[in-house]
Amino acid sequence: MSPVKDRKPLYLMTPALAWLTAFMVVPCLLILALAFFRRGIYGGIEYVFTLENLAMVVDPLYARIFLKSAGIAGLAAGIAVVVGYAAAYAIAAMPRHRQPALLFFAVLPFWSNYLIRTYAWIVLLNREGLIVHLFRWFGYEGELPQMLYTETAVVIGLVYNYLPFVILACYAPLSRLNPEVAEASHDLGASQWTTFRRITLPMTVPGIAAGFVFVFVLSIGNFVTPALLGGGQFQMIGNLVYAQFLTANDWPFGAALSMALIAVMMVLLTAQTFASERASGQGGRDA
Amino acid sequence: MPERGKTRLMLAILAGVFAFLYVPISVLIALSFNAGGLPTAWTGFSVKWYGELFANRDIMHAALNTLIVAVVSTLLATILGTLLAVGVEIRRRKGRFLETIIFAPMIIPDIVLAIALLSFFSMLNVKMGLHTIIVSHVVFNLAFVCSVVRARLKTFDWSIVEASADLGASTATTLRRVVLPVLMPAVIAGALLAFTLSVDEFIIAFFTAGAGRSSITLPMQIFAMIRFGVTPEINALATLVMLFSVIALALSQRLNRGGLPGQ
């Protein structure tokens, strides 16, 4: 709001924007273009316009994988949001001076390597893993169901990996809440539960939306967790894309799949922005 | 008292969540010191797996590659990202397009960026290796540095910039003596974040490393190893990598909090 802020900031931004243009925008446009070309007979690309690749995405075979991925991502996101919101709420309910440390420790695992966090569940869930041993140790001799390489394992892995972020996202609006607003609600005769439902929850929608979208988007395109915890049992979109580029060598179809992924993501992000704007329009913002 | 009941419930939730978050990692760490190496039985404390780890040439080679990638990409990303952040926040009008471009690297699914870069490099016939990983890592790293620095700039009192000019300082002097010192903790925090992300990044590196073993990074090495199941060596490696990340995070947090006056 000053002429200092007004002076041409372009020279500051140019290097970074040039980098992003060259190594993000252009490659992504390239992928977009690839989606409309035909796959060559020997796996290359024939520069002939076609809609086949996009049509293939909605082909029942692949659409099922898409829906399945969305289902798993939705489940993981839903669980992560419920657990994460509860955790964030609990942290925000603790004495103020304890909150930073609690938050720090809630987010800490997020900072360790993704592969390693996923690997930790292999250690726990595999047939010779810790959980099986615990059961044995307690004297259970019967047959245990397969735990690793199942859908459940994938969902657990996704929730585990992204939970810290959800806690962080939900904590931000919760900690900004003016406690007097909730007190005013009590004072006006609302119960704790009603206050939570009518006051606290609506004012923290942006955090919830951000958390959900984040987990969903990262889960649906994930290929590490399905590869490691799902084994070869089933495919998610991420694995499918991976396969098109590294094994099946059908780049145009892989590109089309990525575009579909991006489309889903954009829809969700738009919805999230909308949700946050509505919530903040209702006065959840501090000055 | 409903209050006490509520507090108890909150504590129970926290206990549950923290157990969920920490038990798996703790088991991993514990096993890395298990002489037998298997979760079946505790056969005594030992650091022998760490010894094996450092004797493993493949792992050491991958670690060195990772270090090179992380250092170079962090340096580049920190410079580009900080300049970008200052530039964006100085602007009076916020362009939606600009925001999208800056935000995109953080939200594009890794797999999409990875295949996009792979297609890009191979179509240009660029020989892939560590340099292509570095270039690719700078893309998302600069976005993260930028967002950390921008967060600091949001609470930045721009009137101190005017005050500096009012007291006779040129724009360059103001940048050097007022803007940078105030931003420095955020810049370093952003750099640490970038470094950690780069060290941990797997998917993009995997796609842009090119063929052959020469440019394998640590996460790629880990991925290859854990696909074949649990080995005590990975437990040790995992413990070290986590330790590193935690130290980096602690440092970054401290920097971003300490030295930020007036908040």
Added chain:
Amino acid sequence: MTQVLLSLSDVEKHFGRVKAVDGVSLDIVENEFFALLGASGSGKTTLLRMLAGFELPTGGQIVLDGKDVSQVPPNRRPVNLMFQSYALFPHMSVAKNIAYGLEMEGLLRREITARVGEILEVIQLAPLANRKPDQLSGGQRQRVALARALVKRPRLLLLDEPLGALDKKLRGEMQLELKRIQAEFGITFIVVTHDQEEALVMADRIAILKDGRLLQSGTPREIYEYPETRYAADFIGQMNFIPVTRSGDLLFARNGARIGGVIPAEAPEALVAAVRPERLYLDAEAENVVTGTVRSTAYLGLDLHLHLDTPLCDQPLLVRLTADAAEGRDITEGARLTLGWSARDTRVFPA
């Protein structure tokens, strides 16, 4: 006698179609304590920022010491600004903050140290020289901001709502403190404020701004006693407004009572007569007399405020009686009182 230091002629600042400052002309003399008074959106801050160099005028001239400085950047002007937010450098100690501007002048370290020490004594913050801004109270920060601008001995010191962030008691003290420092340093001060009381207390002269235009300027007494517009009359202090109609040279209230006052030239028929609450006297033998019923009273020690319902207008008249005048009188709710005021104290504005 007095030297004109700063001369604004027809200064304009248009942001697109918005005229933030619209043709302001003004002379400010050396050593003056000048106040720019206006509500928010009146353009006072934009005007101040043009004087500091943070905004460039889109028209007109700003002449300082005989030189046109309209286009001179802030760091080249012998003008300093004390920011409303104080804008202290958070990473520098009090002493470093104050020294900053002197370093920019390229002074010798010895001289800088001496001048910083000197001014720290003036603002009585020497013991806190090594503190960081976030370790200071609001009042202390305010003084550091003042010292940082003053130490450069500018020709002109601009203060943007200097007391806005302070609590009421501290504000009273600082008003006098600012006046003392201004006199001691002999620097011209221009204060921007929305607080008319602050302006009346501190300033030698006041300019009232409204919608980017200069309504009136003058000494506090001139502004208070002889407001030239109804807006100024209303903005400064308290004022009773009585709607009147003009018939020839005479004014009549709506109940037919004649109101004595000086009618401005070329006045329309619908007018409003204004009188300050303290100009109404009990049982006065004056040109204007009114009888009414006390609606409410407020006792303030030195004087007594009361609202009086009268047939002159819908609004109750606000009356301020001195404790002496009210002594021994039955002034309670419902009491009937007759008050008078002189035509001399009546201002007349277009309605």
